[in-house]
Amino acid sequence: MNEDPKPCAAPPPRRSPYSLYHIYFYLTEGCNLACRHCWIAPAFQAGEKTYPSLEVDLFRSIIAQAKPLGLGAVKLTGGEPLLHPRIADLIEIIKAEDLRFTMETNGVLCTPELARLMSTCKNRFISVSLDGADSETHEWMRGVKGSFSEALRGVQNLVEAGIRPQVIMTILRRNREQMEAVVRLAEKSGASSIKFNLVQPTARGKRMHEEQETLSIEELVAAGRWVETTLAASTKIRVFYSHPAAFKPQSRLFAPDGGCGICGIFGILGVLADGSYALCGIGEQVPELIFGHAAKDRLEDVWKENPILREIREGLPARLEGICGACIMKRMCLGSCIAQNYYTHKSLWAPFWFCDQAQQAGVFPAARKGKEGLPRHAQLP
């Protein structure tokens, strides 16, 4: 799956205030890879050992309850969504309900049969992770031998079925020199786009930040500028870099599927593999961001009445603190990732780590701060 907790799919159309447009299903508690940067840190599943995954009847029931609330799209992620023992049934349900369908997968289990089934869904968007241009680098990141060629085979199966996937590469100090090579590999493989993700300081990613295996904030800002100008101009496939809105040039802020500038949090709910409702996959790490359970709570009650969801709706963006409180992009960005911010600071209104670090390092764009700069009362201690 993707390593980025931020809801970065295309933002939901704002039909009515707070319609539940998008559900992120974290289908499995296990994963067949052991990525060193994973922000969810699922159990490693290999051999005979299996871990729980979302029951099909619950999946069906959640979708049926969500449609009257405005559901138009589902994302299947994990763990690894293709590990789900009845993944084909889940895709058939999505198809029958005529929902927009996105999936984030490591590609290893993407067989020709599954790829063909996905291709029959009308509105689908599949992302496959490739963290290096060679097996040594990719497998150092992903923890399992053979996963590079298997991921490439997964991409090939998708392309042969008529789906041009997005490639997602997560950038670390170890693979930063391969960014251009991965673009070339994505082009050659038939991908439609590439997205560069940053390691979020959550779960295993937190340890990578602490051990300085990630790039410094200055390096991340510089890499973003290079990707969005030089690298993007060198290829026909679309190129995205997952830095917050304040760092994007105007021309990229409103690009379709343009990479995480506009937050969809008001229309998104997460469902974990055990059937819990949560803000997103962060519920695996932060129990207070779990809002109920599909087997006993009505979705409408959770969506409309949960106190944390209501607090988020009432508080964003006005209550954002620190650099997010001062940022002129806050109405569209909404603090980038409330889940990540809460994980780090135990506050829904805390600033996003990237912009916070950029502000402290003096590389936050001055033009994206309000006239008074950072108000004293908005600063965190």
Ligand code: SF4
């Ligand atoms: S494939 Fe995805 S879910 Fe599995 S360990 Fe890697 S990043 Fe985590």
Ligand code: SF4
């Ligand atoms: S400062 Fe906060 S609101 Fe502004 S772009 Fe960064 S994360 Fe988004």
